[in-house]
Structure formats: structure tokens, C-alpha cells
Amino acid sequence: MKPIKNKKRYLLLTIAIITIGWSTIMGSLTAKVMANPIGSKSVDKVADNYRVGKELYLENCSTCHIAIPPAVLPTETWKTILENPLNHYGTRLEGIIRFNQVLMWQYLSTYSRPISVNEREPKFIAQSRYFFALHPGVDLPSPVGHTSCVECHSRASEFDFRTLD
Template sequence: MKTFTVSLSLITLLLITTTAVFFSSDQAWSDEDGDRSVFWDLSSLKRPGVAPVSNDLYQQECGSCHMAYPPGLLPGASWRNMMETLDNHFGENAELAESTRTELLSYLLKNAAEVSDYRRSQKITRSLAEGEIVDRITSVPYFIRKHDEIPRRFVVDNPKVGSFSQCNACHQNAAKGSFNEDEVSIPGVGYWHD
């Protein structure tokens, strides 16, 4: 009788252990980036994507030549540098009246990647080395890692895209702050996944 009880509890223990191992290693538990995460990883509860633009003045002033980039795509230090050199903005003059400039800078800093609770913004921040300041989104290590296998003919040599800066050419819901890879459609190519 005693042996029976012992083996029964042993079997139960084995069952519990295998169940636990099964769940914690379950391949299905990966987030939208395909990054493996275990089921108790609280990051999966964070808001996906980046916060969409919520400032009309910003939308108007910074959305005329390209999409108005959500502030959560770059850290504050990068925005600060950019807003101080608008007279030579990637070869263009994007200067603003001083009052507009300071208002937009304050909007950008309040919503920059490192203060955002959106998951994509946090990945951008984490991918940068301590003290590293990039001058553009497309130079962020996280961005580079996500796009390094896309052939040039789909981007620079594709007249409907032109450059990686045109996020919304491929990411259908970029303006909503969603960059999920399932919502990508490259013009002339369609859905693409490496």
C-alpha cells in the first residue's frame, strides 16, 4: 500500500513537471516580433506597436514631405538633435518658427521612445548602446535588424518606395503606429517575409 502511494505521488509529480516544462517552452509563446518569450513574461501584456501621432501641429508641419513619424520611433536625444538642425534636415530646409519648433520638440520629448510604454518603442530603446545617439530611425539597430534581408530592388530601386524612410509605403498601418510584419505589403511585391 505504501509503495503504491509513493509511486502515485511520483507519477503526479512527473505530470506536473512535464506540464510546466511543456508550457514554458511552448513555441507558440512568441510575441509579434517572433522573439521567444515564456508565458509569464509580462512584456507580452504591454501595448504593441508605437503610439500613433496625437498632435495636429506636428502632423501638419512634419507630415508634408514624408509620413509624420510617431515620436516613439526615436529616443529624445535624437529628436533634440534633429530639431536643432532643421535648416539642414537631410539636405532639405525644414526650418520652423521658434515657437512652433519648441512646441513640437516638447511634444516629441514627452512621447519619445524611452518614455513610452509601447513595446516597439521599448525595443528601439533597448537596441541602442548606452549613450548611442542615432540621427534617424533607419539607423536604429532594431530597425536594421528587422530590414537587413529585404533586397534593394524592393526599396531603393523600387520607384513606389524610394527609401526605407517611407515606412507607410510598405507598412499599411504605419500611421496607426502598427508595424506588425503580417500587415506589410511591399508595392509591386506584396506580402514579404524573410
């Protein structure tokens, strides 16, 4: 291996390459977010620095099922879900890159809730203490799951759980 003759020039070139790469990644993510119609219809606002994470969450999760609000499950459950994309309830989620996982984690960990003392970590909505607290006196379908949300929340596919039928 040859020694580097001009270390300062090499360092500046490396920084320039990293900066261009980062700008390209963020530019393409921003274009994806702006093209995603779900996020623009969402009734729950998030801080600007979590918007891309929210959009990635919606884009990745709502293609197979209704994406649920982060607070329905505790932060610990979201961590388990995001750490194991190759075993997502028995399904392999292909194509989720680490960078997207980090952005989704930042959004989900900020807008979810900590697990309560003596609460078992729920794996499903039907095990979520918070879900049932949000639905007092509601005659819920059996079994309760993310697919049953549309029975009362007609705009759930648009990430709007506030509008009821």
C-alpha cells in the same frame, strides 16, 4: 524717453495685450489642429496637453514624408532634428517658428525614448536599434527608410503603424 506716469495702468494694459495675443495664437492653433484629418485618424492616443505638439509634428513632417512614431528614434535624435530646421538632412525647412518647435519638442520628448547606454545616436531609421527590435524576423526592404513603411503599413500616411497588410 518719458517716464511712465501711471505704472499700474501700463502694467495692466501690457498684461491684457499679452493675454489677447496668447489667446489668439492658441485659438488659431486649435483651429488648425481640429482641421487636420491625420490627427483624428491616429490610433495612438496622447495626453491632451501634448495633442497640439503632435498635430504640429504631423502637419510639419508628413507634408514631405511619412511621420514616424516618436519612439523609433531616441529623444536625443529628435532634439538634434528640431534644433536644426535649416539643415534637415540637407534640406532647409522654412517657416517653422520657435513656438511650434517647442510644442513639437514637448510631444516628441515625452513619447520618444532615451538613448541606451553605449548606443550611438542614430540619425536615420536604418540606424535605430528600436526600429529593428520592433521588426523581429521581418524581411525588411533595402534600404530601410521612412518611405519603405508603406510596404507593410498601408495606413502609415495616417500615422497608423499598427495596421498591417
